[in-house]
Amino acid sequence: MKKYHQIADAIRSQIREGVLPIGSKLPAETAIAEDHNTSVPTVRQAMGVLRAEGLIESRQGIGTFVRETRRFERRSRHRYGGARARTGLLNNTFRHDIISAGPEPAPERIAEAMGIPTGTDVIVRRRDLYDERNELQEIGASYLPADFAAGTYLAEPKVVPKALFRCVEELTGKRYAYAVDHWISRPAAVEEAEAFGLPLGAYVVHIVHTATDDDGDVLEVSESIWPADRLAFIDEYEIPSEAQPGALKSDI
CATH class of the missing domain: 3.40.1410.10 (Chorismate lyase-like)
Incomplete structure (x- = not known):
């Protein structure tokens, strides 16, 4: 499994388990990269996967947050x-x-x-x-x-x-x-x-x-x-x- 998929899986699990609740702000990309011993571009690939799934959203100038998934x-x-x-x-x-x-x-x-x-x-x-x-x-x-x-x-x-x-x-x-x-x-x-x-x-x-x-x-x-x-x-x-x-x- 590629590294960015591993990172996406880890963050996805944190969201589903409530470790990262709805509305919470994700750590900075540099911090996530350090935690997973990888590069910022790899983290950005993982963020792209989670955005496409509708799990997170980026707010310009503020950061990335766990999105409310209302159906x-x-x-x-x-x-x-x-x-x-x-x-x-x-x-x-x-x-x-x-x-x-x-x-x-x-x-x-x-x-x-x-x-x-x-x-x-x-x-x-x-x-x-x-x-x-x-x-x-x-x-x-x-x-x-x-x-x-x-x-x-x-x-x-x-x-x-x-x-x-x-x-x-x-x-x-x-x-x-x-x-x-x-x-x-x-x-x-x-x-x-x-x-x-x-x-x-x-x-x-x-x-x-x-x-x-x-x-x-x-x-x-x-x-x-x-x-x-x-x-x-x-x-x-x-x-x-x-x-x-x-x-x-x-x-x-």
Whole structure:
């Protein structure tokens, strides 16, 4: 095992065992190098590993600290039902900043989900979501068919008065009935890493959510991007007691 991995393992163990509690400041790199009989560049490699794991963070001019590893839970199967029972947005945990709203050509991945040609104009609502500490937690966008959303308040860069799906239902007279979520884990793009304050090489989770009505018509496709170390997915479901010959195959 390389030396910097040994150092990272040692510090990781100290964090997990509470020797270095959340919020505590790590010793100077020179001190860590002396303790492990190695060089400062090797220590910096170890620090890079721990930053990529989300265990530590550097504060300019102050030092390096053990980071709070808080994970937000997403329970996809319960989100719509919960939102129908209350006022406000579908995600009412965070502050919503609407970055833009209006017509844009649908990129290939969205066009495929909507069943339209790539480049077809759709109404896109782009948003950033911030927690109570004003820290960016989600980069998101909703793509809506222009035939019902164009020229409405959904094409204006303002926070909507209720959950977006309820606004769509009111405008169309249709009801959200079925959803498919595609989850992708990938390295953050440069601009995403900068926005989230992540080191280059850190991973994000990219969700593409497609919602349709009873007839299978797409009412909305949305994307959400989260730092991978801040999110936990909770999926609760009944286990069939009988064989289901027509069930879709799962690779894992």
